[in-house]
Amino acid sequence: MQCPSCEKPAATFLRYAFSSNGVSYLQSLKGYLRCAHCSTLLKIIQPNRVMLIVMTVTVIYVSVYVLFAQQIISFLGIRIANMLFIPLLLAIVFCTLYIEWRSLTIVKADTSNDQ
Numbered sequence: 001m002q003c004p005s006c007e008k009p010a011a012t013f014l015r016y017a018f019s020s021n022g023v024s025y026l027q028s029l030k031g032y033l034r035c036a037h038c039s040t041l042l043k044i045i046q047p048n049r050v051m052l053i054v055m056t057v058t059v060i061y062v063s064v065y066v067l068f069a070q071q072i073i074s075f076l077g078i079r080i081a082n083m084l085f086i087p088l089l090l091a092i093v094f095c096t097l098y099i100e101w102r103s104l105t106i107v108k109a110d111t112s113n114d115q
């Protein structure tokens with residue numbers, strides 16, 4: 001995601017995934033972030049899409065795991081199947097976030113309203 005103001009990357013993926021991006025937590029939930037280079041307040045155009053896709057991926061993953069529980073358990077054993085459940089889910093969510101992060105569109109935030 002490139003900052004429309006200074007043309008530099010507004011946030012690294014790790015910053016995007018693990019911090020509130022220089023704004024309050026509430027603002028960050030609404031899709032706001034502050035450019036890491038020039039501190040311009042920016043807004044992600046489609047913040048809900050990320051949540052929606054992550055939720056969809058999670059639901060699909062859990063469904064597949066439940067549907068194929070018998071096969072997975074007989075193939076890996078119940079202990080490994082249980083051990084892999086959460087780390088695999090995290091890995092998939094992480095990859096999804098990364099793909100989304102690369103394709104997000106950001107604009108300069110209009111600070112006259114929605115503050």
Ligand SMILES: [Zn+2]
Pocket residue numbers: 003004005006007008010035036037038039040
């Ligand atoms: Zn910038």
